[in-house]
Amino acid sequence: MSVSTNTTVSPAWIAVDWGSSNLRAWALDGDDRVIAEASAPRGMLGLAADEFEGALLEVVGDWLPPAAGNRPTEVLVCGMAGARQGWVEAAYLALDAGATDTLGRLGGQLTPVITRDARLRVRIVPGLCQHASPDGGEAFDVMRGEETQLSGLVARHLDFSGAVCLPGTHAKWARLEAGRITGFTTFMSGELYQLLSRDSVLKHSLHADDLADAAQRAAYLGGIDTAMAAPERLSAELFGIRARDLLDASLPGDARRGERLAARLSGLVLGLELAGATATLAPGSPVVLIGAEALCRRYRIALEHRGFAVGQHANADMILAGLGRIHHATPPATP
Amino acid sequence: MSVSTNTTVSPAWIAVDWGSSNLRAWALDGDDRVIAEASAPRGMLGLAADEFEGALLEVVGDWLPPAAGNRPTEVLVCGMAGARQGWVEAAYLALDAGATDTLGRLGGQLTPVITRDARLRVRIVPGLCQHASPDGGEAFDVMRGEETQLSGLVARHLDFSGAVCLPGTHAKWARLEAGRITGFTTFMSGELYQLLSRDSVLKHSLHADDLADAAQRAAYLGGIDTAMAAPERLSAELFGIRARDLLDASLPGDARRGERLAARLSGLVLGLELAGATATLAPGSPVVLIGAEALCRRYRIALEHRGFAVGQHANADMILAGLGRIHHATPPATP
Structure with a gap:
């Protein structure tokens, strides 16, 4: 504690x-x-x-x-x-x-x-x-939990309209119009990535990635673009990671292959989510991220690469603003 | 043994x-x-x-x-x-x-x-x-292993042209033209289904399905159609299984919900594969399945529902025919 x-x-x-x-x-x-x-x-x-x-x-x-x-x-x-x-x-x-x-x-x-x-x-x-x-x-x-963060966003931006994404094990995408929520969708991408990277045949091919590295970032964005262009090929592209590893293992000078393959896997899984979540968004429209910095950064890199205007708020700020809004909307405690 | x-x-x-x-x-x-x-x-x-x-x-x-x-x-x-x-x-x-x-x-x-x-x-x-x-x-x-089964198919049907699917943990889809293989794609669907049904949050909502039951078959085909119509929504539809279970739990007379949800999950994951694997096939074209009866039956139900003409061969028959073709193509052992 x-x-x-x-x-x-x-x-x-x-x-x-x-x-x-x-x-x-x-x-x-x-x-x-x-x-x-x-x-x-x-x-x-x-x-x-x-x-x-x-x-x-x-x-x-x-x-x-x-x-x-x-x-x-x-x-x-x-x-x-x-x-x-x-x-x-x-x-x-x-x-x-x-x-x-x-x-x-x-x-x-x-x-x-x-x-x-x-x-x-x-x-x-x-x-x-x-x-x-x-x-x-x-x-x-x-x-x-996410409803409170969305309340916090509205407390800060009363008439907010647009898409809000709360990344996580089960990522939430909400649509707000003039401060009101009109619908939301949960994507299991975070859990899917964990299952694939830890428990599937792919685990043998992966090392923890770092998107600050240019080649790994390119592999990540390649995964994003591949999944968004052909989401129906996802489970084939997943096996393709294993096949690349088997076929490339003998190439000379192929350091950090595992890191690049992990970045590609991350891109494929998030790309599938973005294909679904951004299908109805106009090009260049704003997307607000609420979440932990490292995960939001991963989303931001992909969303900006795809041309969206990305805003970001910290989890704790939105929770406090949301609980504050709800607290003040409740009747005071009676003695 | x-x-x-x-x-x-x-x-x-x-x-x-x-x-x-x-x-x-x-x-x-x-x-x-x-x-x-x-x-x-x-x-x-x-x-x-x-x-x-x-x-x-x-x-x-x-x-x-x-x-x-x-x-x-x-x-x-x-x-x-x-x-x-x-x-x-x-x-x-x-x-x-x-x-x-x-x-x-x-x-x-x-x-x-x-x-x-x-x-x-x-x-x-x-x-x-x-x-x-x-x-x-x-x-x-x-x-x-699958190359031998494909050889067996060609040994039996010399000029075979069409799509061949070998279901399994990693399903293989091959394209043959006049007895020659022109390309193939592996889909990780079987492993994906195992991970989701055994290790994900969905495991709490599922019971083993039986496609002989009409309602479970309908749920399965609903999953097939949903994934094929909007493959980019896959990870959202996956979480939707959990949400349905949470929201339907209070409905009266809702026996076999877990079986129907398992059938839907199976349909969603296979539907994603079919969306990718059949994208370039003409409507009504033939698909030959090679594999174990129970798994082939699951594929057959979905493929016939989608209008394909399905043929089927048993694993062992194709392996024996394939190894026979290869055996007779090799030079005899020298003493």
Whole structure:
């Protein structure tokens, strides 16, 4: 666990991003400024339902008053802690692509959690779900955690319109119009890359790549272009990585072949995603990335190569802005 | 090990299909009729180079004369025993899509194996490799074992023209023109399906399917059509299986959801392959399947649904016909 050394923290409220693997918390003052932050590797996947309160107290306990006063401290949680296998299930809010502002309704749909510690008033943000539309325009989909980041983007850019991509194991692409979400699609590319690079026959041919190297970057972009030009050939191009390795092994001076092949694999898998996710985007249109720097950089290189105008925000900034927006939209705690 | 009970076997030659996991052998008379057969789970992946001869003798030893006579028994081997990690490497024969008959040249390119047992005269059939063509028409690719089955098809149908599919972990699609191979492509679909169904987040949503069930067959064909119509959405449709499961879990009377979702996954992954493999085939054109019955049936259902004329041959028939063609094309053993 990492905890800030500020020993005089007395937050107005606490923001928590509780994912599958990690718990991250921020103490905020009355102006939503961060006065302390802490994190621990106590994610949803490692906790039974009755262990969540203890894990939370380990991380934020020092920020709470010694005893419950008139008013417990608000703790607003987003992420997988609200999954069925999490602390308390926060039912999905169904995306309404029509009249209403789904993101704006998150604050009215929080799921309260009854805690043993009376100093806490915990509420969990719902995820979003999308049902298939009869015309095939939308497919079944779910998100949990990303809705808060999208809320944060809208909090910063009230009338934002455009495509937003949140890279990850299951990358989310959302479409926003004038600050409202109109649809989203999840791509399993991150997991697909992990499976192929770690568990498939290709693992024998790969070494960790570095896109700062020109030849590896070229191999990566070659993969992007190949998959976008002919997505139907993906599983053939995947085997082609193995075949190249077998056939090129005897070439002299072929250092860093494994790195280039890993870069190509990464490009092929992301290229398939981009073929699907950008099919309806106009050339040169803006794409906003929200995520961790290293992964966003990989997306940025590909998207800029394909001519899109790329913006970028850090995960934590959007989570804080989103939880702030939701926090202020909820009715104040009654004593 | 399974060995036939014929105790008076004295073969003219022995045919061996030696794959990654299994070794299968046939004793043949002077007219290439099978007089005995045997197999053992002694595949290339489980053997060190110096263990191959012993494994072979365990399976075919009873078919050899007690002592070496003037003439050792010909043993013709195809498959992964000829890989770099196998018994002795049988270098790939490069596909020449131009003037020459590459399949017809296999018999002149056998790799002899020096054995301790003088009763054996072992030769290994080369695999085929294909180098990328400057115009992008062909890609790097390799096969090892399938070249023998394709030879068998040509032995049975001298002037065969059309598409041939050999389903498997790494499915091979070959194009033949008047009995000559002009190109081939390997699709990793089988391995992709295994990774997704066993190791990905989707494993929680799946139960083994049965395409004899009408609803599961419909889900399978829905996956085929979806992937063929929009291959660029594959990794989104994959996550859609998870989302459907999460969102449908509360529906009443939804028995066999896991079976239908597994059928859909199978359809999506095979549909991606068919989108790539059949892109240049005319509607209604013939596709010949060579492989195991259950897997061929899965392909046949999809291909007939898409309007192709499907033929089918059993693995063993094509291996025997292919090894027979190659055996008779090789010069006789010199005493």
